[in-house]
Amino acid sequence: MTSGVPDSSRDRLLAAGKALFARGGFEQTSTSAVAKEAGTSESQLVRYFTGKAGLLEAIFEDAWKPMNAHIHDMLADAGSGRAAVNGVLTTVLSAFDRDDDLATLFLFEGRRIRGSEVRLSAGFVAFNDVVVRLIRRGQKDGSFASTFDATALAAALIGAVEAMVRERLLARRSRNAKPFTDKQLHSIFEAMLNGFAPRPVQ
Helix, strand or coil, rough: CCCCCCCCCCHHHHHHHHHHHHHHHCCCCCHHHHHHCCCCCCHHHCCCCCCHHHHHHHHHHHHHHHHHHHHHHHHHCCCCCHHHHHHHHHHHHHHHHHHHHEEEEHHHHHEECCCCCEEEEEHHHHHHHHHHHHHHHHHHCCCCCCCCCCCHHHHHHHHHHHHHHHHHHEEEHCCCCCCCHHHHEEEHHHHEEEEEECCCCC
């Protein structure tokens, strides 16, 4: 495939679903609209994904899979848990920054409530687990204070990434706002991570 256009029904459905769900909302977008946009049939959508919820899940999994693979590749080079966390969060922020539709889905459809159940994509769960493990690694190597609960700290850092993705997205859509730069983001991450480092002994 050299044209950049998806060359299979499955790929076209993924691309169409991502675009339509991001622009019109998951609940408001019909399977027939997705199939029409993809140039295929609803039966193909059901064949590959069983339905609309399965398509959304596949969109997330296709996005998280290469990101998580890249994250695992870069972990061996990190000198500390803190350095690894900084690299991981920056990688994810950059990935969503390159794809407005994916960022929109991540922010507004990434945690779906079905009855009493909150549904998270397997890729996000794996990513969250990596961040928790890296924080614990940093607590052992002295780059994170051991006084913080690793799970709570991971939630705080991932929440900061979500907020930055959202503000960049909104700034790009507004004529009166200017998206902040990568340099600004990196300095904010550094300041945050400094705040979670061990305190010097007085």
